[in-house]
Amino acid sequence: MRVDVLALQRFYASPLGDVVRRAATRRLGALWPNVEGLDILGIGYPVPYLGRVRQTARRAVVMMPAEQGVEPWPGEGLTLSSLADEARLPFMDAVFDRVLMVHALEETSAAHAMLREVWRVMAPEGRLVVIAANRWSLWAQSGATPFGHGRPYSRTQLVTLLSDAMFEPVVSARALYAPPSTWTPFVRAAEAFERVGEMVWPAQGGLVLMEAVKRLYASTARSQGRVLLAKAPDRSREGAPGSLPKRDG
Numbered sequence: 001m002r003v004d005v006l007a008l009q010r011f012y013a014s015p016l017g018d019v020v021r022r023a024a025t026r027r028l029g030a031l032w033p034n035v036e037g038l039d040i041l042g043i044g045y046p047v048p049y050l051g052r053v054r055q056t057a058r059r060a061v062v063m064m065p066a067e068q069g070v071e072p073w074p075g076e077g078l079t080l081s082s083l084a085d086e087a088r089l090p091f092m093d094a095v096f097d098r099v100l101m102v103h104a105l106e107e108t109s110a111a112h113a114m115l116r117e118v119w120r121v122m123a124p125e126g127r128l129v130v131i132a133a134n135r136w137s138l139w140a141q142s143g144a145t146p147f148g149h150g151r152p153y154s155r156t157q158l159v160t161l162l163s164d165a166m167f168e169p170v171v172s173a174r175a176l177y178a179p180p181s182t183w184t185p186f187v188r189a190a191e192a193f194e195r196v197g198e199m200v201w202p203a204q205g206g207l208v209l210m211e212a213v214k215r216l217y218a219s220t221a222r223s224q225g226r227v228l229l230a231k232a233p234d235r236s237r238e239g240a241p242g243s244l245p246k247r248d249g
Contacts, residue, residue, distance in 0.1 A: 001067065002067040002150075003103065003149050005045065005070060006069070015184075016181075016182050020145075021049065025049055025052065026175070027209050031171065035097075036056045036058075039058055039059045039096050040053055041096040041098070043064075046100045049100060049102060061080045063091075065083075065085075065086040067107075086108055086110070087113040093120055094121070097123050099121075101132075102131045105132055105161075106153070115161065115165035119214055132152065132210075133147035134152060134154070137204055137206040138204075147180075154208070155210070158172070158208060159172075159210070162210065166215055168215050170212060172209060174203065174204075174205030174208055176194075176207045177204065178197075
Protein backbone atom coordinates (compact mmCIF):
# COMPACT_ATOMS: atom_id res chain seq x y z
CA MET A 1 0.00 0.00 0.00
CA ARG A 2 1.25 3.46 -0.90
CA VAL A 3 1.88 6.26 1.57
CA ASP A 4 -1.21 8.46 1.56
CA VAL A 5 -0.96 11.87 -0.10
CA LEU A 6 -1.92 13.58 3.17
CA ALA A 7 1.03 11.92 4.95
CA LEU A 8 3.32 13.10 2.14
CA GLN A 9 1.99 16.65 2.47
CA ARG A 10 2.62 16.65 6.22
CA PHE A 11 6.13 15.30 5.79
CA TYR A 12 7.20 17.92 3.23
CA ALA A 13 5.65 20.67 5.35
CA SER A 14 7.96 19.68 8.24
CA PRO A 15 11.55 20.88 8.77
CA LEU A 16 12.87 17.39 7.94
CA GLY A 17 10.85 17.33 4.73
CA ASP A 18 12.36 20.67 3.77
CA VAL A 19 15.83 19.17 4.26
CA VAL A 20 14.93 16.40 1.81
CA ARG A 21 13.49 18.84 -0.72
CA ARG A 22 16.56 21.08 -0.70
CA ALA A 23 19.03 18.20 -0.97
CA ALA A 24 17.24 16.52 -3.88
CA THR A 25 16.38 19.75 -5.69
CA ARG A 26 20.04 20.75 -5.74
CA ARG A 27 20.96 17.48 -7.42
CA LEU A 28 18.03 17.69 -9.81
CA GLY A 29 19.13 21.18 -10.83
CA ALA A 30 22.54 19.80 -11.76
CA LEU A 31 20.96 17.06 -13.89
CA TRP A 32 18.45 19.41 -15.53
CA PRO A 33 20.11 22.83 -15.60
CA ASN A 34 17.86 24.12 -18.37
CA VAL A 35 14.30 22.98 -19.14
CA GLU A 36 13.19 26.11 -20.94
CA GLY A 37 10.50 25.36 -23.50
CA LEU A 38 10.24 21.67 -22.57
CA ASP A 39 7.21 19.59 -21.60
CA ILE A 40 7.59 18.01 -18.13
CA LEU A 41 5.68 15.17 -16.47
CA GLY A 42 5.96 14.40 -12.76
CA ILE A 43 4.87 10.98 -11.48
CA GLY A 44 4.26 9.85 -7.89
CA TYR A 45 4.59 12.81 -5.53
CA PRO A 46 6.97 15.21 -7.33
CA VAL A 47 5.27 18.44 -6.24
CA PRO A 48 8.02 19.60 -3.82
CA TYR A 49 10.63 19.34 -6.59
CA LEU A 50 8.85 21.06 -9.48
CA GLY A 51 8.90 24.69 -8.33
CA ARG A 52 11.96 25.79 -10.30
CA VAL A 53 11.17 23.49 -13.21
CA ARG A 54 7.67 24.89 -13.65
CA GLN A 55 8.95 28.46 -13.88
CA THR A 56 10.81 27.85 -17.14
CA ALA A 57 9.24 24.75 -18.71
CA ARG A 58 6.72 25.15 -21.50
CA ARG A 59 4.33 22.86 -19.68
CA ALA A 60 4.48 20.85 -16.43
CA VAL A 61 1.83 18.37 -15.32
CA VAL A 62 1.64 15.82 -12.52
CA MET A 63 0.18 12.31 -12.36
CA MET A 64 -0.38 10.78 -8.91
CA PRO A 65 -1.20 7.06 -8.46
CA ALA A 66 -4.78 6.19 -7.54
CA GLU A 67 -3.71 4.26 -4.43
CA GLN A 68 -1.89 7.34 -3.12
CA GLY A 69 -4.46 10.03 -3.74
CA VAL A 70 -4.05 13.35 -5.49
CA GLU A 71 -3.17 16.88 -4.39
CA PRO A 72 -4.45 19.83 -6.44
CA TRP A 73 -1.36 21.42 -7.99
CA PRO A 74 -0.33 24.17 -8.27
CA GLY A 75 -2.11 26.04 -5.52
CA GLU A 76 -3.40 28.77 -7.83
CA GLY A 77 -4.87 28.89 -11.32
CA LEU A 78 -5.60 25.86 -13.48
CA THR A 79 -5.09 22.50 -11.77
CA LEU A 80 -2.31 20.54 -13.50
CA SER A 81 -2.40 17.36 -11.40
CA SER A 82 -4.38 14.21 -12.13
CA LEU A 83 -5.21 10.84 -10.58
CA ALA A 84 -4.63 7.74 -12.70
CA ASP A 85 -3.64 4.08 -12.86
CA GLU A 86 0.16 4.07 -12.74
CA ALA A 87 0.31 1.39 -15.46
CA ARG A 88 -2.11 3.23 -17.79
CA LEU A 89 -1.11 6.88 -18.08
CA PRO A 90 -3.79 9.17 -19.56
CA PHE A 91 -1.49 10.80 -22.11
CA MET A 92 -0.76 10.42 -25.81
CA ASP A 93 2.40 8.80 -27.10
CA ALA A 94 5.70 10.71 -27.22
CA VAL A 95 4.58 14.03 -25.72
CA PHE A 96 6.98 14.69 -22.80
CA ASP A 97 10.62 15.80 -23.04
CA ARG A 98 11.38 15.18 -19.36
CA VAL A 99 9.82 12.89 -16.74
CA LEU A 100 10.50 13.04 -12.98
CA MET A 101 9.54 10.07 -10.78
CA VAL A 102 9.52 10.57 -6.99
CA HIS A 103 7.77 8.30 -4.46
CA ALA A 104 6.79 6.23 -7.48
CA LEU A 105 8.83 3.05 -7.96
CA GLU A 106 9.32 2.04 -4.33
CA GLU A 107 5.68 1.20 -3.64
CA THR A 108 4.40 -0.04 -6.98
CA SER A 109 3.71 -3.71 -7.58
CA ALA A 110 4.26 -3.28 -11.32
CA ALA A 111 7.52 -1.37 -11.75
CA HIS A 112 8.23 -2.67 -15.25
CA ALA A 113 4.71 -1.89 -16.51
CA MET A 114 4.92 1.60 -15.04
CA LEU A 115 8.27 2.30 -16.70
CA ARG A 116 7.03 1.01 -20.05
CA GLU A 117 4.13 3.46 -19.83
CA VAL A 118 6.58 6.24 -19.02
CA TRP A 119 8.64 5.17 -22.05
CA ARG A 120 5.50 5.35 -24.22
CA VAL A 121 4.58 8.93 -23.30
CA MET A 122 8.15 10.25 -23.61
CA ALA A 123 9.50 11.85 -26.77
CA PRO A 124 12.41 10.09 -28.53
CA GLU A 125 15.64 10.80 -26.67
CA GLY A 126 13.59 12.20 -23.78
CA ARG A 127 15.17 12.10 -20.34
CA LEU A 128 13.85 10.47 -17.19
CA VAL A 129 15.06 11.13 -13.64
CA VAL A 130 14.16 8.66 -10.90
CA ILE A 131 14.55 9.72 -7.27
CA ALA A 132 14.30 6.73 -4.94
CA ALA A 133 15.33 5.66 -1.46
CA ASN A 134 18.89 4.29 -1.41
CA ARG A 135 18.83 0.68 -0.23
CA TRP A 136 22.06 1.09 1.77
CA SER A 137 21.03 4.22 3.68
CA LEU A 138 19.55 4.90 7.10
CA TRP A 139 16.58 6.55 5.41
CA ALA A 140 15.53 3.24 3.84
CA GLN A 141 15.60 1.59 7.28
CA SER A 142 13.50 4.21 9.09
CA GLY A 143 9.72 4.01 8.95
CA ALA A 144 9.46 7.58 10.28
CA THR A 145 9.66 9.06 6.76
CA PRO A 146 8.03 8.15 3.41
CA PHE A 147 11.38 6.79 2.18
CA GLY A 148 11.21 3.95 4.69
CA HIS A 149 8.18 2.41 3.00
CA GLY A 150 8.13 0.06 0.03
CA ARG A 151 11.19 -1.24 -1.78
CA PRO A 152 14.38 0.86 -1.76
CA TYR A 153 16.85 0.56 -4.63
CA SER A 154 20.59 0.33 -5.05
CA ARG A 155 22.24 1.98 -8.03
CA THR A 156 22.76 -1.40 -9.69
CA GLN A 157 19.12 -2.38 -9.24
CA LEU A 158 17.93 0.87 -10.84
CA VAL A 159 20.29 0.38 -13.79
CA THR A 160 18.85 -3.10 -14.40
CA LEU A 161 15.24 -1.97 -14.00
CA LEU A 162 15.61 0.99 -16.35
CA SER A 163 17.59 -0.96 -18.93
CA ASP A 164 14.90 -3.65 -19.05
CA ALA A 165 12.34 -0.92 -19.82
CA MET A 166 14.40 0.31 -22.83
CA PHE A 167 16.01 3.26 -21.10
CA GLU A 168 19.73 3.91 -21.16
CA PRO A 169 21.01 5.04 -17.73
CA VAL A 170 23.52 7.83 -18.27
CA VAL A 171 24.36 9.33 -14.87
CA SER A 172 23.59 8.79 -11.20
CA ALA A 173 24.05 10.77 -8.02
CA ARG A 174 23.25 10.49 -4.34
CA ALA A 175 21.88 13.07 -1.95
CA LEU A 176 20.60 13.46 1.61
CA TYR A 177 23.37 12.67 4.08
CA ALA A 178 21.70 14.07 7.19
CA PRO A 179 20.22 11.32 9.42
CA PRO A 180 16.42 10.77 9.29
CA SER A 181 15.95 12.49 12.64
CA THR A 182 13.71 15.36 13.65
CA TRP A 183 16.15 16.39 16.38
CA THR A 184 16.65 20.12 15.85
CA PRO A 185 20.50 20.16 15.91
CA PHE A 186 20.59 17.52 13.14
CA VAL A 187 18.04 19.40 11.04
CA ARG A 188 19.96 22.67 11.42
CA ALA A 189 23.21 20.96 10.45
CA ALA A 190 21.74 19.39 7.29
CA GLU A 191 23.86 21.47 4.91
CA ALA A 192 27.03 20.51 6.75
CA PHE A 193 26.03 16.83 6.63
CA GLU A 194 25.53 17.20 2.88
CA ARG A 195 28.96 18.70 2.24
CA VAL A 196 30.82 16.24 4.45
CA GLY A 197 28.82 13.21 3.32
CA GLU A 198 29.59 13.76 -0.35
CA MET A 199 33.29 13.56 0.42
CA VAL A 200 33.50 11.03 3.26
CA TRP A 201 30.74 8.45 2.65
CA PRO A 202 29.29 9.15 -0.82
CA ALA A 203 27.53 5.77 -1.14
CA GLN A 204 25.46 6.35 2.01
CA GLY A 205 23.22 9.17 0.78
CA GLY A 206 19.56 8.64 1.61
CA LEU A 207 18.48 9.13 -1.99
CA VAL A 208 19.76 7.77 -5.27
CA LEU A 209 19.02 9.86 -8.36
CA MET A 210 19.41 8.32 -11.80
CA GLU A 211 18.96 9.92 -15.19
CA ALA A 212 18.17 7.74 -18.19
CA VAL A 213 17.46 8.40 -21.88
CA LYS A 214 14.62 6.85 -23.85
CA ARG A 215 15.97 4.67 -26.64
CA LEU A 216 13.80 3.48 -29.52
CA TYR A 217 15.85 0.31 -29.87
CA ALA A 218 17.66 -1.31 -26.98
CA SER A 219 18.96 -4.72 -25.97
CA THR A 220 17.58 -5.59 -22.55
CA ALA A 221 18.27 -8.38 -20.11
CA ARG A 222 14.76 -9.68 -20.79
CA SER A 223 15.25 -9.75 -24.57
CA GLN A 224 18.69 -11.34 -24.21
CA GLY A 225 17.14 -14.08 -22.09
CA ARG A 226 14.53 -14.79 -24.75
CA VAL A 227 17.23 -15.01 -27.42
CA LEU A 228 19.27 -17.46 -25.37
CA LEU A 229 16.23 -19.65 -24.78
CA ALA A 230 15.39 -19.62 -28.48
CA LYS A 231 18.89 -20.75 -29.43
CA ALA A 232 19.22 -23.48 -26.82
CA PRO A 233 17.68 -26.31 -28.93
CA ASP A 234 20.07 -25.52 -31.81
CA ARG A 235 23.13 -25.74 -29.55
CA SER A 236 22.07 -29.09 -28.14
CA ARG A 237 22.09 -30.64 -31.63
CA GLU A 238 25.71 -29.64 -32.28
CA GLY A 239 27.29 -32.06 -29.82
CA ALA A 240 26.67 -34.62 -27.16
CA PRO A 241 23.82 -34.02 -24.71
CA GLY A 242 24.80 -31.34 -22.25
CA SER A 243 27.91 -30.31 -24.22
CA LEU A 244 28.62 -26.80 -25.47
CA PRO A 245 29.49 -26.00 -29.08
CA LYS A 246 33.16 -25.48 -29.86
CA ARG A 247 34.39 -21.96 -30.54
CA ASP A 248 36.90 -21.01 -33.18
CA GLY A 249 40.19 -19.78 -31.78
